[in-house]
Amino acid sequence: MNSMYFTEEHQLFRQSLQDFLKKEVVPHINKWEQTGTVDRFIWEKFGEMGFFGIAYPEEYGGLNLDLFYTVIFLEELQKVNSGGFAANMWAHAYLAMTHLNKEGSHEIKQKYLTPSITGEKIGCLCVTEPFGGSDVAGMRSTAVKQGDSYVINGSKTFITNGVYSDYLVVAAKTSPELGNKGISMFVIDRDTPGVSATKLDKLGWRASDTAEIAFDNVTIPASNLMGEEGKGFPYIMQHFALERLIMGINAHARADFALEYAQQYMSERMAFGKTINKFQALRHKFADLYADMEMCREYNYSVANRLNKGEYVVKEATISKLRSTKMSDEVVYGCLQFLGGYGYMEDYPMARLLRDSRLGPIGGGTSEILREIIAKMVIDKKEYKPAAK
Numbered sequence: 597m598n599s600m601y602f603t604e605e606h607q608l609f610r611q612s613l614q615d616f617l618k619k620e621v622v623p624h625i626n627k628w629e630q631t632g633t634v635d636r637f638i639w640e641k642f643g644e645m646g647f648f649g650i651a652y653p654e655e656y657g658g659l660n661l662d663l664f665y666t667v668i669f670l671e672e673l674q675k676v677n678s679g680g681f682a683a684n685m686w687a688h689a690y691l692a693m694t695h696l697n698k699e700g701s702h703e704i705k706q707k708y709l710t711p712s713i714t715g716e717k718i719g720c721l722c723v724t725e726p727f728g729g730s731d732v733a734g735m736r737s738t739a740v741k742q743g744d745s746y747v748i749n750g751s752k753t754f755i756t757n758g759v760y761s762d763y764l765v766v767a768a769k770t771s772p773e774l775g776n777k778g779i780s781m782f783v784i785d786r787d788t789p790g791v792s793a794t795k796l797d798k799l800g801w802r803a804s805d806t807a808e809i810a811f812d813n814v815t816i817p818a819s820n821l822m823g824e825e826g827k828g829f830p831y832i833m834q835h836f837a838l839e840r841l842i843m844g845i846n847a848h849a850r851a852d853f854a855l856e857y858a859q860q861y862m863s864e865r866m867a868f869g870k871t872i873n874k875f876q877a878l879r880h881k882f883a884d885l886y887a888d889m890e891m892c893r894e895y896n897y898s899v900a901n902r903l904n905k906g907e908y909v910v911k912e913a914t915i916s917k918l919r920s921t922k923m924s925d926e927v928v929y930g931c932l933q934f935l936g937g938y939g940y941m942e943d944y945p946m947a948r949l950l951r952d953s954r955l956g957p958i959g960g961g962t963s964e965i966l967r968e969i970i971a972k973m974v975i976d977k978k979e980y981k982p983a984a985k
């Protein structure tokens with residue numbers, strides 16, 4: 597393990613997380629993949645262990661640790677081989693909770709961030725809409741101020757933790773005529789009248805409850821506005837850097853898991869009187885895939901290091917997700933081939949890995965959109981700046 601970034605304390609944390617996942621999570625994964633639901637007790641156990649509080653202030657019950665603890669958290673989550681389970685956990689801890697922490701008032705943090713850290717409350721982030729996925733500014737949901745309240749109308753789709761979460765962090769237009777300058781962020785309790793959710797069926801991430809959500813005259817206190825009115829778009833864009841790096845890290849960890857499994861398998865499987873890891877065609881393919889994974893992993897660590905120091909790494913995080921998710925798809929596809937027919941069977945890990953990996957180049961900004969961002973930054977010299985708050 598790279599000692600440039602990981603201390604002995606990091607390694608101890610990794611070990612205790614691995615032990616925890618092996619004991620508390622792995623025995624349930626197949627069931628959760630089948631039911632499409634993660635049992636509530638595991639959220640509370642994650643909370644008790646402090647895993648949701650790694651990156652958050654001590655004032656709200658967090659541990660305020662450096663970003664490499666988050667890197668370890670993400671890497672080890674991938675290794676239980678359920679992209680859906682991992683997504684439930686990191687979407688709560690790093691999509692919903694990031695907005696609470698960065699833009700929420702002290703009262704919002706007390707009410708939502710603290711119980712999110714303990715695992716008593718689960719959150720989701722609602723940005724994507726049926727008519728506005730890549731085009732975030734094209735969203736149609738509205739939030740109209742009426743006295744001391746906002747009234748929210750509209751719909752969201754593909755929301756991770758969309759059915760079972762206790763609160764929703766929601767982007768809606770407070771000034772539709774202002775385009776991306778008219779978007780604001782709100783936190784909404786699940787049990788507010790007018791909120792409804794429908795679970796979606798999907799190719800992979802099967803342990804994750806992805807949902808379509810409708811808001812029908814949902815009335816919330818004006819104090820549930822997070823940050824400044826009209827600043828929602830820059831807040832979302834700002835946090836995309838972390839989200840995209842997270843998806844890059846997830847991708848290299850997934851690929852690493854696939855390679856480790858394939859390497860073991862190839863050392864045991866016999867064909868033509870020898871183990872298949874002796875065939876040069878497979879050895880060289882493995883070496884190529886391993887090299888690609890290692891390149892991404894090192895790059896992702898270096899971006900994490902810069903983000904940890906407070907640098908604004910929009911371009912680098914975009915590159916991380918673009919390249920690492922492509923690499924992961926190729927590595928998993930190649931590793932499935934190493935297993936021959938067994939790779940195609942549900943009793944072996946590659947089939948699920950292949951399904952789960954495929955979301956990488958789609959969720960949190962498609963590869964096409966990421967290329968567009970890189971092109972704008974490199975060719976047009978466009979600069980993205982952090983939002984004020």
Ligand SMILES: Cc1cc2nc3c(=O)[nH]c(=O)nc-3n(C[C@H](O)[C@H](O)[C@H](O)COP(=O)(O)OP(=O)(O)OC[C@H]3O[C@@H](n4cnc5c(N)ncnc54)[C@H](O)[C@@H]3O)c2cc1C
Pocket residue numbers: 687691720721722723724725728729730731753754755756757798801806955958959960961962963964965968
């Ligand atoms: C399992 C899952 C979980 C998700 N979780 C969440 C979540 O928790 N919260 C949330 O808010 N969202 C979530 N998403 C939504 C995800 O971020 C969007 O699906 C993604 O941003 C793409 O939007 P879209 O699906 O509307 O595709 P579209 O925007 O309709 O894109 C369709 C195709 O057109 C391409 N395209 C669009 N615009 C351009 C362009 N300008 N140039 C070139 N090509 C273009 C796209 O790359 C894509 O190939 C999730 C999605 C999935 C599938």
